Amino acid sequence: MQLTQEQQQILDGMHGDTMAKVMKTLVMYGDAFEAEKLVPVTSKYNHLVTSFGLKMMTPVFDLMQQLIDAGVTSKQKFSVDPRPLDKNVPANFLQNLIFNKFMYSTQEFYEEQLNQLGLMEENAFTCACYMDQVGNKPQKGEVLSWAESSAVVYANSVLGARCNRNSGIVDIMGSIVGYVPYFGLLTDEGRKATWVVKIQTTKKPEAQLLGSAIGMKVMEDVPYIIGLDQWLGTELNESACTYLKDFGAATASNGAVGLYHVENLTPEAVEQGKALVVADAKEYIIDDAELERVKENYPVIWKDPDATPKLCFMGCPHMSLQQLKDWTDKVEAALKEYGNKKVVIPTVFTAAPKVLEEFKKTEYAARLKATGVITSYICPLMYMNNPLCKKMPVITSSNKLRTYTTARYYTDDEILVQITKGGK
Amino acid sequence: MKQFKGRVVTPGTVTAKAVVTTQGFNTLASLQSALQFGDKTAKCGDQNNADLYGKQLAGAALCLPQTIGSTTGGLVLYCACAMKRQPACMLFANHIDSLAAAGAVLADVWVDEVTMPVIDCLGDEFLNYVKDGMTITVQQDGTVCVEE
Numbered sequence: 001m002q003l004t005q006e007q008q009q010i011l012d013g014m015h016g017d018t019m020a021k022v023m024k025t026l027v028m029y030g031d032a033f034e035a036e037k038l039v040p041v042t043s044k045y046n047h048l049v050t051s052f053g054l055k056m057m058t059p060v061f062d063l064m065q066q067l068i069d070a071g072v073t074s075k076q077k078f079s080v081d082p083r084p085l086d087k088n089v090p091a092n093f094l095q096n097l098i099f100n101k102f103m104y105s106t107q108e109f110y111e112e113q114l115n116q117l118g119l120m121e122e123n124a125f126t127c128a129c130y131m132d133q134v135g136n137k138p139q140k141g142e143v144l145s146w147a148e149s150s151a152v153v154y155a156n157s158v159l160g161a162r163c164n165r166n167s168g169i170v171d172i173m174g175s176i177v178g179y180v181p182y183f184g185l186l187t188d189e190g191r192k193a194t195w196v197v198k199i200q201t202t203k204k205p206e207a208q209l210l211g212s213a214i215g216m217k218v219m220e221d222v223p224y225i226i227g228l229d230q231w232l233g234t235e236l237n238e239s240a241c242t243y244l245k246d247f248g249a250a251t252a253s254n255g256a257v258g259l260y261h262v263e264n265l266t267p268e269a270v271e272q273g274k275a276l277v278v279a280d281a282k283e284y285i286i287d288d289a290e291l292e293r294v295k296e297n298y299p300v301i302w303k304d305p306d307a308t309p310k311l312c313f314m315g316c317p318h319m320s321l322q323q324l325k326d327w328t329d330k331v332e333a334a335l336k337e338y339g340n341k342k343v344v345i346p347t348v349f350t351a352a353p354k355v356l357e358e359f360k361k362t363e364y365a366a367r368l369k370a371t372g373v374i375t376s377y378i379c380p381l382m383y384m385n386n387p388l389c390k391k392m393p394v395i396t397s398s399n400k401l402r403t404y405t406t407a408r409y410y411t412d413d414e415i416l417v418q419i420t421k422g423g424k
Numbered sequence: 425m426k427q428f429k430g431r432v433v434t435p436g437t438v439t440a441k442a443v444v445t446t447q448g449f450n451t452l453a454s455l456q457s458a459l460q461f462g463d464k465t466a467k468c469g470d471q472n473n474a475d476l477y478g479k480q481l482a483g484a485a486l487c488l489p490q491t492i493g494s495t496t497g498g499l500v501l502y503c504a505c506a507m508k509r510q511p512a513c514m515l516f517a518n519h520i521d522s523l524a525a526a527g528a529v530l531a532d533v534w535v536d537e538v539t540m541p542v543i544d545c546l547g548d549e550f551l552n553y554v555k556d557g558m559t560i561t562v563q564q565d566g567t568v569c570v571e572e
Contacts, residue, residue: 025533032433032525032544049495056459059506060499063534103460147495167498167526184522220521256492256521301471385456404453404494 001030001181002037010177018070022173029170030181038179039186042143043161045120045136046078046175047129049147049168052382053107054084060169061106064113067176074118074175079129079136081148082318082350083107084382088374090311090346095388103386117172125377126352128245128318130154133354140267143186145174149258150249150317150400156259158236158244160267162186165220165258185222185258191268193224193261193277200287204231206411207243208399210286211250213294217284220256224277229264236265242320246398249317253400301406307393312343312419313380313407315350316398324351324359324375328368334420335371342372344422345395353377373419381405425571428550432566433520434532436541439561440485440512442554442570445475448492451500451523454481459503466509485560486511489551491524501527505535513562516544517551543568 003011011027013020026038050060067073084104091099115122120136127148129136138144140160146152147166155161164184166174174180184190195218199205205228214223232240244262251257261269261276268276314327327349335341349368351359356375359365368375380398383389384405394407395418402409410418450470457469458481466482482504491497501524504510510531514524520542528542541562554560554570561569 021533025529028434028529028533029522029526032520032529033522050499054460056456056507057499057503059503059535062506063502149495152495165495165522167523167530168496169499169502169530170526253494299472387457 001027001035003027007038007179016070016072018066018072019177022072022176025170025173026177026179026181030183033181033183035181035183037182039143039182041076041145041174041178041180043138044076046074046076046171047136047146047148047151048078048080048171051081051125051379052084053104053110055103055105061110061113063169064117068113068116072176073116074172075178076175077118077120078175079120079124079126079134080114081125081127082377082379083125084379086376086378088376089348089378089383095386098386098388123353126318127151127379128320128352130159131320131352131355133321133358134352143180145171145180147171149252153248153252153258153260154245156185157248157261157266158241165256191222191259191276194221194281195223195284196277196281197223197225197284197286199225199227200285201291202288205286205291207246208250208397209291209295209411211247212254212399213286213291214260214284215251215253215255215257216294218255218257220258222259222261223257224261224263224269224274224281226263228262232262232265234264238320238322240265242323245317245320250399253403298402298409300408302393302408303391309345309395309418310392311394312345312347312415313350313394313396313398313401314347314415316380316396316401318355319349319351321355321358324349324355324368325362325364328364330416331371331373331420332367334416338421340420343419345419346374347372347419348374348376348378350376350378350380425569426553428546428568428570430515430543430546430566430568433525433542433544434528434540435564436513436539437562437564438512438539438541439559440483442487442556442558442560443476443479443481443484444487444551444554444556445473446489446551447473447475448490449473449476449486449488450493451491451497451527452494455500455504458509459500459507464509466504481511482509483512485513485515487515487551487554488517490516490518490521495523497523498526498530502530502534505531505538505540508538510538510540513541513543513560515546515550515560515568517546517548518544520544
């Protein structure tokens with residue numbers, strides 16, 4: 001890798017041993033991908049994936065402390081993934097014991113480290129940091145050092161920023177030195193599509209199911225999606241962005257997609273069209289039957305597949321303000337239809353603290369509360385990591401939560417029926 | 425004995441018994457329970473990986489196509505190394521992925537007294553040939569010797 005004089009001096013220890021090790025990490029990381037150079041990180045804010053004071057991560061906290069003690073902190077302020085704990089979310093005595101004594105016992109300590117390292121503000125905990133209310137929304141063409149997979153794919157695809165699927169810790173190290181290795185999704189060549197996906201469904205495909213199908217098919221490749229604009233339109237309005245948020249998270253978790261292009265909709269597809277597609281691209285056709293096939297093949301790993309759900313999580317990734325409002329209307333209407341006053345399964349809607357703050361200012365907040373739905377800033381994944389929670393029959397319309405936990409996937413419409421009408 | 429030549433991601437020499445997965449290795453799902461609940465043998469906790477579930481990973485020569493899953497994967501691998509519960513080496517049939525690369529590099533740069541050689545680009549033939557329990561020797565130049 002060719003380094004500039006400044007970068008070489010950092011590597012040689014001009015700014016101290018710790019800074020030199022940070023630089024060495026990035027150079028070796030880049031070497032693994034034959035990166036020829038480091039390029040500046042240009043976004044205003046960074047975003048970190050590690051938000052949880054999980055006891056097993058003691059080596060990470062030790063490393064963070066080395067950075068703090070050496071005065072090697074981020075030049076950028078940052079947001080970070082959601083907190084793992086929230087008293088509003090139902091948990092029994094034993095589950096809470098495991099959360100507080102065995103799993104997240106170092107949460108307070110770690111949050112203090114995050115403050116010292118450059119947290120944007122005390123409630124900057126969300127996976128959907130690009131929401132307007134949160135304020136960490138990169139501009140087109142900006143280079144990022146992020147790691148959260150759902151945020152990376154959104155920033156690349158919907159916002160046109162440039163970021164690789166980095167790992168935790170590498171995210172903050174890129175931000176500290178101000179450079180990241182130039183390879184993969186940072187390059188024009190790496191942003192070309194090697195798959196053409198044709199949507200031929202008879203109705204608007206479920207975002208999380210479509211994302212899952214594409215993710216499992218293309219894995220880490222870049223898909224160019226044709227035919228989705230007939231359902232989403234050609235404007236990146238709030239509705240389209242919300243759809244793409246959920247769709248992208250599923251592509252990233254069910255596969256390893258870091259960037260997708262939607263014809264006539266996402267910025268690079270609008271600008272370059274089919275010129276983004278490589279000559280020998282593979283093809284994947286998605287119709288109603290294919291989506292059904294994908295859904296039917298999800299394994300059910302509940303001990304009792306016929307168990308009655310004990311909890312429902314919505315909002316992985318975190319819901320938008322509009323989603324909270326829309327779901328308030330839907331839950332109210334469905335409860336009325338089925339003759340119930342409150343949801344029949346404990347249900348948690350998760351969103352960024354700043355989004356929840358805005359939501360609480362609207363008349364929808366009291367209406368949603370009246371339905372019995374709980375709102376929270378929690379990370380459902382972190383909740384489900386508790387061994388006792390893993391054994392619970394939890395339902396969700398998040399394909400990311402399904403992939404990483406024992407939670408069972410249903411479409412939005414199916415979830416709505418389950419939480420308002422009941423049944424298995 | 426059969427030899428394969430790969431690319432050195434992080435250097436080192438080691439001899440260990442092989443554990444093999446032909447599907448992607450989910451780092452978080454595989455190692456989280458072991459790291460969280462004090463299992464020094466680091467038995468694989470990924471129920472979705474029939475090749476590895478329940479098998480000891482600490483000290484084994486882990487043969488895999490690539491890693492998959494959460495982008496915390498790199499730091500989980502780093503934690504395994506820092507807690508000395510890491511595989512003896514990681515041998516990738518494919519080009520290494522960004523998460524595994526991060527974990528390997530973080531361990532190499534930031535963890536003292538731990539060496540975990542990582543070799544990639546060993547090819548499909550390597551993964552087709554190697555089986556659980558075979559003896560693996562990794563050499564400094566990325567040569568991997570496999571003995572039945």
